[in-house]
Amino acid sequence: MKNIVMIALAMLSFGAIADDVEETIVVGAKVYNGYADPLYDDNLLESIQYTKKFIAGGLGGFHGIQLNGTDTKHTAVYKNGVPVNDPSSGWYDFGTDLPAHQDITVISGPNSARFGSGSMAGVVLIEDNFERQFTAEVAEDITKVIASYEWYPESQEVGVQVAHYNGTTGSAMTYNDELDWYKNTTVKFAYANEVGKINLESINYDSDYDQCWWMMPPNEWEDWMCHVEGEKNTATLRTKYLVLGHTTNKAKHNTGYEIESERTYGNFIAYNDNGHELGVTAQNEVYNEKSRDTYSAYYQWQNDFIGVGYRFQEGTAPMSEQHIARIGVEWDGLRFSLANSYRLPNLYEQRGDGWVNANPDLQPEEGVGTEFGYKDVSIYYYEFAEGIDFDFNQYKYVNTGEYSSHGIRYQDQFLLDNGSVFVYTEYTETDKIRVPRYRTKLSYWTSGSFGGIQWDTALEYLGEFEKGQDYDGRIIDDVSTANFKFGVYATSNLYIMLELDDIMNNRFEVLPDYAAGGRTVRLSFDRIL
Numbered sequence: 001m002k003n004i005v006m007i008a009l010a011m012l013s014f015g016a017i018a019d020d021v022e023e024t025i026v027v028g029a030k031v032y033n034g035y036a037d038p039l040y041d042d043n044l045l046e047s048i049q050y051t052k053k054f055i056a057g058g059l060g061g062f063h064g065i066q067l068n069g070t071d072t073k074h075t076a077v078y079k080n081g082v083p084v085n086d087p088s089s090g091w092y093d094f095g096t097d098l099p100a101h102q103d104i105t106v107i108s109g110p111n112s113a114r115f116g117s118g119s120m121a122g123v124v125l126i127e128d129n130f131e132r133q134f135t136a137e138v139a140e141d142i143t144k145v146i147a148s149y150e151w152y153p154e155s156q157e158v159g160v161q162v163a164h165y166n167g168t169t170g171s172a173m174t175y176n177d178e179l180d181w182y183k184n185t186t187v188k189f190a191y192a193n194e195v196g197k198i199n200l201e202s203i204n205y206d207s208d209y210d211q212c213w214w215m216m217p218p219n220e221w222e223d224w225m226c227h228v229e230g231e232k233n234t235a236t237l238r239t240k241y242l243v244l245g246h247t248t249n250k251a252k253h254n255t256g257y258e259i260e261s262e263r264t265y266g267n268f269i270a271y272n273d274n275g276h277e278l279g280v281t282a283q284n285e286v287y288n289e290k291s292r293d294t295y296s297a298y299y300q301w302q303n304d305f306i307g308v309g310y311r312f313q314e315g316t317a318p319m320s321e322q323h324i325a326r327i328g329v330e331w332d333g334l335r336f337s338l339a340n341s342y343r344l345p346n347l348y349e350q351r352g353d354g355w356v357n358a359n360p361d362l363q364p365e366e367g368v369g370t371e372f373g374y375k376d377v378s379i380y381y382y383e384f385a386e387g388i389d390f391d392f393n394q395y396k397y398v399n400t401g402e403y404s405s406h407g408i409r410y411q412d413q414f415l416l417d418n419g420s421v422f423v424y425t426e427y428t429e430t431d432k433i434r435v436p437r438y439r440t441k442l443s444y445w446t447s448g449s450f451g452g453i454q455w456d457t458a459l460e461y462l463g464e465f466e467k468g469q470d471y472d473g474r475i476i477d478d479v480s481t482a483n484f485k486f487g488v489y490a491t492s493n494l495y496i497m498l499e500l501d502d503i504m505n506n507r508f509e510v511l512p513d514y515a516a517g518g519r520t521v522r523l524s525f526d527r528i529l
Helices: 218-223 347-351
Strands: 031-035 075-079 103-108 122-127 133-139 142-151 157-167 182-192 196-211 225-239 242-253 258-273 276-287 290-302 306-313 322-331 334-343 365-374 377-386 388-391 396-399 403-416 419-430 438-450 453-465 479-491 494-501 508-511 514-516 520-528
Touching (some): 276 347, 290 322, 290 347, 479 508
Parallel strands (some): 075 122
Antiparallel strands (some): 031 103, 103 122, 133 142, 133 520, 142 157, 182 196, 196 225, 225 242, 242 258, 258 276, 276 290, 290 306, 322 334, 334 365, 365 377, 377 403, 388 396, 403 419, 438 453, 453 479, 479 494, 494 520, 508 514
């Protein structure tokens, strides 16, 4: 069965416009659909990679995705139809986003033929979803509030959302006991009519994450905290044949270090009918004082059983032009895809800065990937002809030659008479560090009534094992934790939930020196407006 991915509009809201915008048929790829539930998910990445409940630094720390055992820079992330991987780093940091009713689509496997540079491991599509809902969560030193509303003037749809988070779970590091706080205020707006859709998003955040002891005399170390303030903005315009977007990312550290990047993106769809799609993309990337323009054209054709795609990426010295091809096949539950793929070096890797030396001769990462699967089982294999990594001797990024990644993944949900069971497990062998060899999540959900009051409850276990050594040779701890939730419907439109995270109080280092885990009790309220 073919998988249809809506990359232009949300699938659960603004549905009246959905028939008029672009559809991308991804034949041969395993597609996972998810939802960022502010009641159940502590961070946005947990909605995508189910074992990522605990992240180094918590909310506000760096949350990078690692699909299919590859580097974080090998997964392309699109938000409301436009790419948002940062031009300075090549990855998207999910740590500054709050889970707030977003619809999530994950397309596994190499997809550079359709989605361009950076989609070697797959693509994550995030679509803002506006519901008439108010959600609040309170715990010791944590407050989260999300207010969302949508309405429907004649032949139009409008959505507004405001979210705020202020909280700490203690110190981000294990070698001090300071309180590292994270604050986030996010405002979103969407407008749609018969012609197309506009999305606006502004994220303002404020994060503590360590002690900047090197800046102060020893007797003042305890009072000097590393601190960063940032702002992310995204604006998109989408019609059936045109996608335009502009993204900015600004951050200022209290040490005086500042970073600013932006992207202007355009995708013109010249033809999209009868399984044929022909398009042209152009983008301008800026990192501090450095910039780069890239242009490409793509074509794909597919039906219910087979799909082929091709992309031509214009060369920019010293990088040669790129020719990318993909084929996918599906039949009676079986699926197969094969493609070459690439990732352009980001501006930081290529141009450097005051600390990192430039390498203008840096070549793209190139590789070949394949996925084979039957229903809910996927087997993947990647062979990279060229990689990019940091060389501490030359103090610059260099091409590192061949490496590989392969594994097997199973994910399914089983419906029961009065509940469901979710099973996810994955085994990965890769040359990349910080990638668990084994991941697993098991959860059970059930519901009922007592004395006329409706209730539901969920129990989950998740683990990440055999992460290997970090950069400095230290062994990375395993993650093993169980969580419990119990909720009641006080009224037909008011839901109250008690959440107990890390029941066994298994404190661990999710990365060396980065604290995680620890029992937490939360109380949440959700009201349908």
